[in-house]
Amino acid sequence: MLTNAIVFGSLIIALVYFIAWFVRRDFREQIERPKHRFQDQVEEYDSQLIQQENKS
Amino acid sequence: MSSKLSSAPNSADSFADKLVDTGLVYAHSMAALGTLFLAVIFGIIVSLQFFMPEIGAESSVFTWGRLRYAHTQGIMLGWLGNAFLAFLYHAVPILTGKPVSSRVLGRWLFGLWNFIVVLPGFVLVLAGYSQPIEWAEFPLSIDVFVIVGFILAAIQFLPGFFRPGLDDLYVSSWYIIGGLVFTLLAYPMGNIIPEIVPGAESAAFGGLWIHDAVGLFVTPLALAILYFVIPAATGRPIFSHFLSMFGFWGLFFLYPLNGTHHYVFSVIPMAAQLGAIAASALLGVIVVIVVTNLLLSLRGSGWIPKDVGLRFVVMSIVFYLIVSIQGSFQAQMSLNQAVHFTDWVVAHSHLAMLGFATFAGIGGIIHAWQRIPWARYNVKALNWSFWLLVLGIGIMFTDLTLAGIVQANLWLSGAPWLDSVQASKPYWVIRTLSAIPITGGFIALFVGLVTGPRGTGAKAIKLDSKQQSSLEVRPRLASTSFAKELGVASSEHILRMSYLAASVAGLTFFAVSVFLLGYLPGRVLDQQISLMTPAYVLRPSVSEQRGRAIYAREGCAYCHTQQIRYTEADIKRFGAPTLAWEGQFDFPHLWGTRRIGPDLARAGSTRSTDWHLLHLYSPRAVSPLSIMPSYQSLFDDAPDKPKQEAYDLLAFIESLGRAREIAWPDGDVAARELYLQDRWALMSFDAPLLNAHPNKTQPKGEFPEFGEAATPEVGQQLWTENCVSCHGESGQGDGPAAEWLQPRPANLVEHEYSSDSVADVLWNGVEGTSMSAWRDMAPQNLAALIKVVQGFSNVGSVIDVNANELSLGEEVYTDNCIQCHGLSGDGNGFATSELPVAPTDFINQRSSVAQSISVLQNGIDGSSMAPWNDRLSVDEMMAVTFYIREFYND
Numbered sequence: 001m002l003t004n005a006i007v008f009g010s011l012i013i014a015l016v017y018f019i020a021w022f023v024r025r026d027f028r029e030q031i032e033r034p035k036h037r038f039q040d041q042v043e044e045y046d047s048q049l050i051q052q053e054n055k056s
Numbered sequence: 057m058s059s060k061l062s063s064a065p066n067s068a069d070s071f072a073d074k075l076v077d078t079g080l081v082y083a084h085s086m087a088a089l090g091t092l093f094l095a096v097i098f099g100i101i102v103s104l105q106f107f108m109p110e111i112g113a114e115s116s117v118f119t120w121g122r123l124r125y126a127h128t129q130g131i132m133l134g135w136l137g138n139a140f141l142a143f144l145y146h147a148v149p150i151l152t153g154k155p156v157s158s159r160v161l162g163r164w165l166f167g168l169w170n171f172i173v174v175l176p177g178f179v180l181v182l183a184g185y186s187q188p189i190e191w192a193e194f195p196l197s198i199d200v201f202v203i204v205g206f207i208l209a210a211i212q213f214l215p216g217f218f219r220p221g222l223d224d225l226y227v228s229s230w231y232i233i234g235g236l237v238f239t240l241l242a243y244p245m246g247n248i249i250p251e252i253v254p255g256a257e258s259a260a261f262g263g264l265w266i267h268d269a270v271g272l273f274v275t276p277l278a279l280a281i282l283y284f285v286i287p288a289a290t291g292r293p294i295f296s297h298f299l300s301m302f303g304f305w306g307l308f309f310l311y312p313l314n315g316t317h318h319y320v321f322s323v324i325p326m327a328a329q330l331g332a333i334a335a336s337a338l339l340g341v342i343v344v345i346v347v348t349n350l351l352l353s354l355r356g357s358g359w360i361p362k363d364v365g366l367r368f369v370v371m372s373i374v375f376y377l378i379v380s381i382q383g384s385f386q387a388q389m390s391l392n393q394a395v396h397f398t399d400w401v402v403a404h405s406h407l408a409m410l411g412f413a414t415f416a417g418i419g420g421i422i423h424a425w426q427r428i429p430w431a432r433y434n435v436k437a438l439n440w441s442f443w444l445l446v447l448g449i450g451i452m453f454t455d456l457t458l459a460g461i462v463q464a465n466l467w468l469s470g471a472p473w474l475d476s477v478q479a480s481k482p483y484w485v486i487r488t489l490s491a492i493p494i495t496g497g498f499i500a501l502f503v504g505l506v507t508g509p510r511g512t513g514a515k516a517i518k519l520d521s522k523q524q525s526s527l528e529v530r531p532r533l534a535s536t537s538f539a540k541e542l543g544v545a546s547s548e549h550i551l552r553m554s555y556l557a558a559s560v561a562g563l564t565f566f567a568v569s570v571f572l573l574g575y576l577p578g579r580v581l582d583q584q585i586s587l588m589t590p591a592y593v594l595r596p597s598v599s600e601q602r603g604r605a606i607y608a609r610e611g612c613a614y615c616h617t618q619q620i621r622y623t624e625a626d627i628k629r630f631g632a633p634t635l636a637w638e639g640q641f642d643f644p645h646l647w648g649t650r651r652i653g654p655d656l657a658r659a660g661s662t663r664s665t666d667w668h669l670l671h672l673y674s675p676r677a678v679s680p681l682s683i684m685p686s687y688q689s690l691f692d693d694a695p696d697k698p699k700q701e702a703y704d705l706l707a708f709i710e711s712l713g714r715a716r717e718i719a720w721p722d723g724d725v726a727a728r729e730l731y732l733q734d735r736w737a738l739m740s741f742d743a744p745l746l747n748a749h750p751n752k753t754q755p756k757g758e759f760p761e762f763g764e765a766a767t768p769e770v771g772q773q774l775w776t777e778n779c780v781s782c783h784g785e786s787g788q789g790d791g792p793a794a795e796w797l798q799p800r801p802a803n804l805v806e807h808e809y810s811s812d813s814v815a816d817v818l819w820n821g822v823e824g825t826s827m828s829a830w831r832d833m834a835p836q837n838l839a840a841l842i843k844v845v846q847g848f849s850n851v852g853s854v855i856d857v858n859a860n861e862l863s864l865g866e867e868v869y870t871d872n873c874i875q876c877h878g879l880s881g882d883g884n885g886f887a888t889s890e891l892p893v894a895p896t897d898f899i900n901q902r903s904s905v906a907q908s909i910s911v912l913q914n915g916i917d918g919s920s921m922a923p924w925n926d927r928l929s930v931d932e933m934m935a936v937t938f939y940i941r942e943f944y945n946d
Contacts, residue, residue, distance in 0.1 A: 002331035002572055006313055010338050013309060017302050031301060035293040038151065038226035042288040045075070045150050046517050049427055053514045 075149045078428040080162045084142035085421045087170050089502050091134025094178065096498060098127040100491045106484040106652075109675070109683045116689035117182045121611015125181040125193035131409055132191060132269065133202065134174040139417030140277040141169065144213050144232065146424035147284050151229045152216030165208045172201045188608035189262050189644055191269040192247040199247045206240040218555070225554070227300040228280040234308055234562060235276030241566055242268035242312070249574070255639020256323050257578040259619070259647045263324075263332075264315035264574050266649070270408060271311025272566075278376075278416035279307075279346070282369050285423045286353045289366040295352035299345055306342035308562060310335045312569030316577070317387035318649055320396065321621035323584075323636050326736060328577040333387050340384030347377045363516065364438040364504075365422035368415045371446060375411035379404060393623045394468060397651040399480065400460025407453045410494070415445070418501060425505055426513030434508030435516065441500035448494030452487055459483035468625050472832045473654045474681040474777070581636045584737075588727035589637040590719040596641055596711060603708025606701055608646060610687065616656045617648035618712065622739045629832065630655045631713070631749050633739055635727075638716050653684060658713030658749040666918075667826040668706050670695040670796045677793040678826070680781050695796045717747045751829050753821030756894060762815060762839035771840030774833070779841075782826065787848030797826045798918025799893060804848040806907035808944065813900030814842040824893035824919070851904040857938045865939025868932045873940075876920065881943030893919040902944035908937040 020027050073079075102123045105111050112118030145162065149155050156162065177194040180186065185195045194202070214236060216222075217229055225233075246265020250258040283300060287293050294300060313335035316328045350373045354361075361367050382404055385391055395401065422438060425431050459480050466476040596604065607613070618639075620630045627633060634657050639645060663671070670677055673695035675684040690702035698706075731737035765771065776785075782797065784790040787804035794801050818838050821829035830838060869877075876895040878885040883897035896903075903911070912933045915923040924933065 002327045003334040005572075006310075006331050006335050007338065010306070010309065010335075013305060014302070017298075017305070021298055028298065032297045034224040034226040034229075035287065035297040035300075037224060038228075039287055039293045041150055041153065042284075043291065046288070046427070049429070050514060050517060053429055053511060 088138035095130025113686040143420035231280035250644035258645035281420035299349040303346035336387035343380035368419035372415035398460035403456030433513035437504035444497030452490040603704035615652040759819035765839035865935035898943035
């Protein structure tokens with residue numbers, strides 16, 4: 001009973017997630033967006049850091 | 057450290073310090089290394105004590121158990137806690153685009169974490185104030201401040217994630233939020249609930265915390281580092297944010313459901329065990345997905361990236377994959393019944409904490425360090441650090457895994473316990489040697505962070521960014537149609553909805569795990585306890601309760617389990633599996649998760665009092681191969697001068713298994729009827745020697761045929777390893793333990809024994825003495841020992857005994873000896889049942905004349921044999937000596 005709940009619970013979470021990803025292109029884009037934004041943030045931080053180091 | 061906080065060169069003016077509090081990154085990194093060195097030193101001493109157990113024996117502070125407590129808590133809270141905080145001070149401002157809540161709060165948190173939690177925690181556990189709960193060994197007074205620390209950390213780091221204008225969250229942010237929030241929930245659950253629910257229920261919650269400590273604290277924050285450093289160092293986004301979020305939810309759903317896999321084959325309801333086993337297997341699948349995503353994110357960077365921080369991260373991913381797959385497999389029943397409690401599990405936990413988490417922590421620190429403009433940076437030393445640590449951890453993991461396999465095989469084979477200890481020693485030596493490269497690696501890490509020119513780390517960033525930027529491909533950003541379709545104006549609203557959904561889902565996951573693996577099993581166990589408990593169960597006495605506290609304080613449960621599992625090997629070796637009611641007075645449980653020594657659940661009444669006292673004072677005096685630490689601080693300089701604490705500890709040990717033993721048969725008969733359909737419960741009722749330890753000393757009389765003897769060499773080796781400590785090398789009863797034992801061990805030179813007599817003693821032990829039963833030895837080995845024992849005999853021969861002397865001897869014997877030794881000399885007189893030590897059986901044992909006279913003159917201390925020199929003349933003593941020799945019939 002408990003084992004079934006865990007296994008099927010996991011499968012349902014996985015299925016919902018993957019179906020949404022396959023069916024919805026905008027979901028795919030939406031969910032991938034944070035990695036690009038993070039990339040911008042981290043590179044901006046590094047570039048400003050390096051610029052300041054170069055000045056000093 | 058604190059001076060660095062205020063004296064960082066131009067720190068207030070630098071770009072980095074406007075967003076990131078580099079002083080706190082520096083301070084927590086140094087504190088991490090400081091506590092790491094302390095924890096490693098504790099670990100090295102502990103590892104040395106496996107084969108040099110006398111190290112620190114004279115001090116109560118440096119006993120194995122206390123150092124082990126300090127070692128694990130130092131690694132988790134001191135080293136990893138500080139390393140994660142250092143990383144958070146760097147990462148959170150970049151992830152949120154704003155500084156952390158308060159620099160002042162940061163200094164308070166630093167002070168609290170290191171000077172109110174970690175250092176006092178070390179001092180208290182070494183001073184004997186602790187709680188015997190795995191990964192929760194700091195005392196409850198410290199736990200309060202750990203919780204305050206997590207609350208302060210949440211206030212410090214989390215508000216930025218909820219600021220207006222932030223319209224999505226990167227996966228590292230999710231892990232940071234999840235890690236801090238759920239540790240805040242899990243920590244009190246794991247540290248406090250096991251103290252207030254008994255035995256098996258306490259273990260169920262303890263098991264939850266063991267896995268939550270790794271799954272909700274260490275793993276999320278380590279993964280936050282991996283997901284942060286990889287794109288930052290390679291200059292490219294991770295492969296799939298979708299997969300990373302899939303992994304996030306999978307891990308947070310499944311990790312807390314793993315807890316009960318620490319107690320497979322226990323009395324905790326099988327449904328909870330199977331659920332945890334299934335969750336463990338599924339977790340392995342999720343980790344494969346997570347690791348695949350991480351490795352794909354590294355594509356093009358090579359297996360050994362030039363960036364040292366990234367290199368540590370790559371190795372952390374490799375360790376994470378290995379340790380997770382290993383964890384999934386070792387939770388499965390077929391493997392678990394063999395390797396659980398062995399060094400296999402110790403290898404697993406070291407790979408998790410010292411491999412995966414430590415490499416992630418170092419990767420995070422180095423990455424942040426490169427971005428502190430005023431910090432020194434010595435890349436050569438950091439390279440050395442990497443390779444030394446990989447080497448050391450590789451050796452340790454391989455070595456302990458092999459040791460675990462060896463131990464598992466010996467335990468399954470039924471070989472005597474000390475065989476596994478003996479076989480493990482070479483592996484334990486290698487484990488200690490692996491500390492050389494590991495310590496060298498940590499020293500090199502320290503050197504790498506405090507030497508070299510300032511700002512060299514930033515130059516490394518510039519170089520790498522230039523190298524990697526050409527590879528970067530930016531997909532277009534998301535459209536807003538998804539937001540519109542969901543009926544919200546912007547993706548910022550989606551984030552708000554995500555927070556809500558995540559909070560509800562996350563809390564539900566955590567609550568589900570506590571409900572399914574803690575509360576529900578607790579209800580079932582409560583029911584079992586109420587139905588199966590015998591009508592009258594002795595509550596522990598005050599002395600036993602004090603002894604239990606000493607047992608807990610000294611970490612005895614970390615070498616000796618108190619849970620006999622529902623496995624054939626356990627039942628055969630330790631007796632009937634543990635039932636829930638047996639631990640109804642145990643707050644918290646002392647089940648343990650490792651067996652270096654044997655299980656003690658039924659240890660009561662298996663040894664004599666003076667054996668126990670000598671064993672506590674000087675374990676190798678009675679058991680030469682034992683590696684148990686000496687507890688001389690419980691005595692006034694001699695084993696026969698125990699302090700009250702030694703008596704209390706002894707009282708507790710003697711109480712182990714007592715309730716079950718005296719419950720037989722009534723308690724079990726009633727319980728069996730109630731649980732006829734429960735095959736696990738029935739295993740507990742059908743154990744061969746129902747309620748006692750299988751090796752318990754028992755009345756003389758019955759023993760099996762031992763068959764053909766092993767070789768004389770084997771016999772001699774067994775003698776040296778097991779018998780010399782009491783009987784002496786030449787069998788004269790003058791081993792190092794002899795003077796502390798009453799009655800003294802037999803002088804085998806002065807006696808002649810029949811084969812049956814020796815077999816009887818070896819199989820059953822001798823009640824009332826320190827001679828224990830050796831039924832755990834293979835029959836052919838016992839047969840070999842019989843030959844060794846008989847080989848010592850040199851009783852000489854008696855000539856010229858005349859009829860008058862024999863007649864006088866018979867008269868003396870009839871008047872004075874038959875009450876105990878019996879008319880026929882078989883040691884079975886009518887008074888025998890009242891005597892603590894059975895009288896000598898003269899039919900199967902013959903003493904030399906000198907020995908007999910000595911016994912008649914002096915009696916035998918510790919037995920009912922009194923001196924007879926005030927009642928018998930020399931002639932009478934001589935005559936009865938001759939007479940009893942006539943009984944002997946080999």
